[in-house]
Amino acid sequence: MPTRVDVGKTFRRQLRRLARKHPSLADSVDELIYQLETDTRPGARLTGLGYEAYKVRLPNRSARRGKSGGFRVIYQEKSGRLVLLLLLYSKTERADIPNDVIIRVIEEFG
Numbered sequence: 001m002p003t004r005v006d007v008g009k010t011f012r013r014q015l016r017r018l019a020r021k022h023p024s025l026a027d028s029v030d031e032l033i034y035q036l037e038t039d040t041r042p043g044a045r046l047t048g049l050g051y052e053a054y055k056v057r058l059p060n061r062s063a064r065r066g067k068s069g070g071f072r073v074i075y076q077e078k079s080g081r082l083v084l085l086l087l088l089y090s091k092t093e094r095a096d097i098p099n100d101v102i103i104r105v106i107e108e109f110g
Contacts, residue, residue: 002037007085008109014088024061036083048099051106052077076106084109
């Protein structure tokens, strides 16, 4: 049975906003969802949260900057069969997301 990927309201809102400027972002997110559904957990595990959460880098194909100037997705592995997409942001707009913000989004997600 494949892993189910659930998308939060905050993630969905951020994706809509960023995809207007960067149409290829939707394809990158779809690729990430496919990886998660097939039990691959890309990215680096975040520490200091008290939750099993990861940050993965996605390339900005529109700007041809590669992953370093691309996008970041923060997701939580809720169980072995459920992954929650929490946050999405552009590295050129925001350096990092503080842990307290990530924790708040995790707790709002339920």
